[in-house]
Amino acid sequence: MGLNGVLYSLYTRRLRTQLTGANLPRHVAMVIDGNRRWARQMGFDDPRVGHRYGAEHLHEVLGWCAEYGIRHVTVFLASVDNVRKRDSDEVGNLMRMIEDVVAERLRQPGSRWRVHLAGRLDMLPQSTRHALKLAEEETSGEFHLTIAIGYDGRDEIVNAIRSLLEEEGRAGHGVDDIAQRLTADRLAAHLYTRGQPDPDLVIRTSGERRMSGFLLWQAAYSELHFCDVYWPGFRKVDFLRALRSYAARHRRYGA
Structure with a gap:
């Protein structure tokens, strides 16, 4: 191991020590940006x-999360x-x-992840839908991975409203009644991510500092961390820094 390797190892150990007993997120969302760059x-x-490098790297990062x-x-x-x-x-x-790389590997025996879409x-494409659906149906690990694909946060909210209105209409409720009964929780039950907790921490790689329509509803109170490295080059020290940054913040819901 060269000098750089020794320094990296020492720094990683230091970050781990700083995270001992720290308040860590239970849900991390990631915009894995910068593969081509x-x-x-x-x-x-x-x-x-x-x-390909980005897809393969996802499995390594999931291991860090676990x-x-x-x-x-x-x-x-x-x-x-x-x-x-x-x-x-x-x-x-x-x-x-x-x-x-993603769907097939998640289906392998011993996978600790349960897939949601x-x-x-x-x-x-039909082949991609099929591969992802198989991963969703055949995985049952104790950790939960939601794959956002063909995703747009505004579309998700519009579709959730449409689904809620259709459900209420089938039940015979009128517009005024629907409006009176509408709550954030009732609408959230029609999102793609229903049943999953909102993210505590959102990480975006590549140096871009925007959400790009990602989890617009769910990330309303999330802590945001922007990392100036491209996704395939996202190292464990970068991940630990994001966790350290989260642990150092005092979350203020609604403020």
Whole structure:
């Protein structure tokens, strides 16, 4: 191990010590951004290679989450705009990575993660829908992973309102009655993520400092951490720094 390796090991140990007994998030959501830019930075001729490295890196980061008892993780794999507007070859490559590296590996024996899905699955190729549905149906671990794909937070809220109105209409309730009975909890029961706790901490890689439509409802009171590294280069020390930052904050709901 060279000097850099020794220093990295010592710093990681220091961060672990600082987190001993700390208040850690029970739900971490992540915008895993920067795969193509990382590939260019690393000198790859085809930046799409970054999607494979990013997909493989997800499993390593999930291991870190499990190590620190973070039982709920949500990852933003692809937005509605990613699926609709990017080059078809790039989208096809990304979907294959999700099928072969993400969904397939989560289904392997011994996986500790139970998969949940959030987003417009109807927008995805049939093979990707099938792979993700199998992962959802066949996993039953003690840790929960929500995969946000074909996802847009505004669409989610609109669809939740539509679903609530349709449910109330079938029950024979009028508009005035629906309006009187409407609450945040009742609407949340129609979100893609119903039944899951809201994220305590949202991490975004790549240096971008925006939510990009991710969990707009659920992250209303989340702590935000923006990391200036691309997703495939997101190291354990970066993860531990995010946890340390969270632990140092005093959460003030509604203020």
